[in-house]
Amino acid sequence: MNKKYITTPIYYVNAKPHVGHAYTTLAADIYARFYRDLYGEGNIFFMTGTDEHGDKILEAANKEGEPVEQYVDKISNLFKDMWKDLNIKYNHFFRTTDPRHKKIVQEILQDLYNKEFIYKKIYEGYYCVGCEKYLNDREIVEGKCPVHSNRDLEYRSEENYFFKITDFTEEIEQKIKDREYNIVPEARFSEIISRVDAGIQDISISRNGAQWGIDIPWDNNHKVYVWFEALLNYYTATVFLSDKERFFPADIQFLAKDILWFHSFIQQATLLAMNKPLPKTILSHGFFTVNGCKMSKSIGNVIDPKDMINRYGVDATRYLLISSFAFGGDGDIKESDFDVKYKGELSDSLGNLVSRVAKLAEGFNNPHTIKNLKIDQDFQDKFISEFQSYRPDKALKIITNKINKLNLILADKEPWKLEKEEKKECILFFVSEILGLVKPISYFMPSVAEKILDTFNKSNISKPEPLFPRLNKK
Numbered sequence: 001m002n003k004k005y006i007t008t009p010i011y012y013v014n015a016k017p018h019v020g021h022a023y024t025t026l027a028a029d030i031y032a033r034f035y036r037d038l039y040g041e042g043n044i045f046f047m048t049g050t051d052e053h054g055d056k057i058l059e060a061a062n063k064e065g066e067p068v069e070q071y072v073d074k075i076s077n078l079f080k081d082m083w084k085d086l087n088i089k090y091n092h093f094f095r096t097t098d099p100r101h102k103k104i105v106q107e108i109l110q111d112l113y114n115k116e117f118i119y120k121k122i123y124e125g126y127y128c129v130g131c132e133k134y135l136n137d138r139e140i141v142e143g144k145c146p147v148h149s150n151r152d153l154e155y156r157s158e159e160n161y162f163f164k165i166t167d168f169t170e171e172i173e174q175k176i177k178d179r180e181y182n183i184v185p186e187a188r189f190s191e192i193i194s195r196v197d198a199g200i201q202d203i204s205i206s207r208n209g210a211q212w213g214i215d216i217p218w219d220n221n222h223k224v225y226v227w228f229e230a231l232l233n234y235y236t237a238t239v240f241l242s243d244k245e246r247f248f249p250a251d252i253q254f255l256a257k258d259i260l261w262f263h264s265f266i267q268q269a270t271l272l273a274m275n276k277p278l279p280k281t282i283l284s285h286g287f288f289t290v291n292g293c294k295m296s297k298s299i300g301n302v303i304d305p306k307d308m309i310n311r312y313g314v315d316a317t318r319y320l321l322i323s324s325f326a327f328g329g330d331g332d333i334k335e336s337d338f339d340v341k342y343k344g345e346l347s348d349s350l351g352n353l354v355s356r357v358a359k360l361a362e363g364f365n366n367p368h369t370i371k372n373l374k375i376d377q378d379f380q381d382k383f384i385s386e387f388q389s390y391r392p393d394k395a396l397k398i399i400t401n402k403i404n405k406l407n408l409i410l411a412d413k414e415p416w417k418l419e420k421e422e423k424k425e426c427i428l429f430f431v432s433e434i435l436g437l438v439k440p441i442s443y444f445m446p447s448v449a450e451k452i453l454d455t456f457n458k459s460n461i462s463k464p465e466p467l468f469p470r471l472n473k474k
């Protein structure tokens with residue numbers, strides 16, 4: 001039976017959602033929409049959510065002067081609102097504070113402890129609260145965490161519980177090399193292999209004296225390390241939600257390279273210890289900067305997707321984000337490009353094509369419907385090939401190239417100058433071609449696709465409202 005279980009990371013609730021979270025969730029949504037089309041609604045389970053425990057979250061709540069429970073509810077709701085605004089169609093929104101998750105995490109831990117995969121030892125080292133992890137010498141740059149260079153590392157010495165991931169090193173390395181699960185793109189696969197070759201150490205899975213988290217079941221002086229429980233979300237949801245068991249393990253896990261190691265090694269060690277199957281594809285996109293700099297509040301270049309939606313509308317925002325840079329690699333999002341791209345790649349191309357053809361087709365009896373189309377096989381094959389190779393930006397380019405080509409043919413043929421029958425035939429050719437674009441467009445811009453259908457999927461076509469209205473002056 002074909003099914004797809006698609007996941008995003010569960011995002012920390014220490015700050016409101018930004019364009020980085022939106023990018024990953026949007027990519028996952030695009031794929032979930034595609035697979036719903038292919039396998040049917042009921043065979044897709046798309047999950048996103050929030051990661052709500054740990055020092056970093058407690059610190060943020062304290063800073064706001066709010067009880068932590070209230071604070072995590074508030075920020076988690078901001079994520080939900082954001083996904084609603086971006087037309088993200090998920091099946092379940094996961095929260096690590098869900099008591100059903102807590103219970104299963106504790107059962108798993110107790111089981112691993114009984115099986116002696118967990119032991120106690122003293123751990124000393126530099127801890128980055130931003131990453132919620134100890135950093136090794138290789139990861140420290142000029143005495144700081146390169147990802148959170150705005151905060152000092154904390155030297156910590158604590159007695160913690162450790163998980164014997166080293167028991168699984170060889171097995172995991174073999175599975176990665178045999179492609180029993182895929183780490184995509186290839187550069188990330190090699191990165192993980194080199195990291196394994198550099199040597200693995202057991203990881204601490206508890207925090208002594210931590211305040212905000214799930215208790216270690218046999219020792220309530222300790223809380224479960226946030227990463228350990230967070231990675232279990234992909235599993236626990238399929239246990240506590242009804243009828244979702246058959247979806248486990250995940251088919252595609254979307255994330256960025258910052259958390260690749262956790263997803264392609266630690267997660268697997270945990271699942272092997274639990275005797276569970278491993279996720280199929282770990283899909284890492286790159287990290288992007290905004291206007292050439294790392295996104296940061298102090299630089300003032302954090303993009304709030306809401307501002308984009310206010311200016312460009314939901315669908316154009318989805319387009320602008322996903323087309324900003326090549327999916328697998330690092331990139332830069334330039335805000336100054338948005339207006340130009342909106343006009344050139346959306347309103348002057350797809351918007352124009354749709355409005356011109358609809359106007360020309362007014363009054364003709366249109367025989368074409370989405371169900372009886374002559375398929376442009378070459379276009380379809382190219383689109384599917386890029387899409388299924390996890391290059392959504394390139395797949396989108398195949399669509400825009402086709403739109404540009406149709407606009408050129410329209411300008412060249414000048415159907416408005418033709419005689420009656422010939423004119424009708426020519427215009428209806430464009431109607432059919434536009435209808436052929438609806439499905440691929442719908443994964444990226446669902447409402448635009450709906451509007452195109454409303455216009456052309458009927459016998460009497462009339463001119464619609466502009467798909468991409470003129471932008472307001474800045």
Ligand code: MSP
Nearest residue numbers: 009010011012020021024051230231255256287288
């Ligand atoms: N809570 C953990 C994930 C646990 S999953 C079991 C976490 N949360 S996070 O809020 O920091 O989200 C990290 C993810 O946000 C990245 O992996 C990526 O998906 C997305 N991004 C955040 N900033 C981004 C960029 N600047 N560029 C690309 N992706 C971005 O880590």
